[in-house]
Amino acid sequence: DQQVKQNSPSLSVQEGRISILNCDYTNSMFDYFLWYKKYPAEGPTFLISISSIKDKNEDGRFTVFLNKSAKHLSLHIVPSQPGDSAVYFCAASAQGSDMRFGAGTRLTVKP
Amino acid sequence: EAQVTQNPRYLITVTGKKLTVTCSQNMNHEYMSWYRQDPGLGLRQIYYSMNVEVTDKGDVPEGYKVSRKEKRNFPLILESPSPNQTSLYFCASSWDRVGETQYFGPGTRLLVL
Numbered sequence: 001d002q003q004v005k006q007n008s009p010s011l012s013v014q015e016g017r018i019s020i021l022n023c024d025y026t027n028s029m030f031d032y033f034l035w036y037k038k039y040p041a042e043g044p045t046f047l048i049s050i051s052s053i054k055d056k057n058e059d060g061r062f063t064v065f066l067n068k069s070a071k072h073l074s075l076h077i078v079p080s081q082p083g084d085s086a087v088y089f090c091a092a093s094a095q096g097s098d099m100r101f102g103a104g105t106r107l108t109v110k111p
Numbered sequence: 112e113a114q115v116t117q118n119p120r121y122l123i124t125v126t127g128k129k130l131t132v133t134c135s136q137n138m139n140h141e142y143m144s145w146y147r148q149d150p151g152l153g154l155r156q157i158y159y160s161m162n163v164e165v166t167d168k169g170d171v172p173e174g175y176k177v178s179r180k181e182k183r184n185f186p187l188i189l190e191s192p193s194p195n196q197t198s199l200y201f202c203a204s205s206w207d208r209v210g211e212t213q214y215f216g217p218g219t220r221l222l223v224l
Contacts, residue, residue, distance in 0.1 A: 004153070043115070043201050043215025044154070089153060098144070098169065098208050101153040 003027045004092050006102035014110055019077040021105050023090030026071065030092040034099065035064060035075050038087045047088070048075070080109045113138050115216035117202050123222045124192055132187045132219050134202030140214075142205050143185040144169065145177065147198040148218075154201065159208070160185055192223045 031052040036044035090102040144159035156169030160179040176188040205213040
């Protein structure tokens with residue numbers, strides 16, 4: 001039972017344009033959401049997070065939006081750069097419990 | 112440099128031959144965990160440890176064992192590996208169970224024939 005879903009296995013965008021990665025969840029108890037970035041042959045690294053009391057969190061070129069009523073979050077990367085090419089995992093946690101991860105979306109940013 | 116190390120990075124073995132994947136962290140973190148990553152399923156937690164001698168099952172613990180005798184080390188043991196344990200394994204450590212502080216190791220790719 002996958003509680004966190006990333007329905008797009010891959011996404012390709014042009015350098016300089018916006019990348020939008022989507023994530024849906026089913027557990028209404030989730031109150032903390034994170035995005036991780038993973039390069040080949042490396043472990044995931046934390047990118048950005050958002051608490052359920054917010055609907056937006058921004059860090060430089062990265063912004064995460066949370067829509068609690070739709071149980072949906074998205075990661076926006078503007079502008080996209082070739083170095084952003086990686087697999088992005090969405091994760092969620094309920095009240096400090098262990099995280100549940102989505103299957104990941106492979107982002108390719110073309111020069 | 113803060114890091115989580117795993118060994119070996121790649122391993123090919125045969126069904127039933129016991130193996131251990133080591134994990135070590137140098138950040139004095141109390142919380143450590145093991146994940147496996149499979150296509151279409153993302154990362155799923157196998158076991159976690161809140162501190163020395165305190166371990167508990169994650170979502171997919173069947174066929175695995177762990178131990179936490181020292182704070183820095185958290186080995187993953189496969190007593191009798193089977194082909195369905197072919198996967199990419201990640202060890203992680205952090206100050207707590209959630210998120211930003213979680214550091215992942217580089218991964219161990221295991222193939223069980």
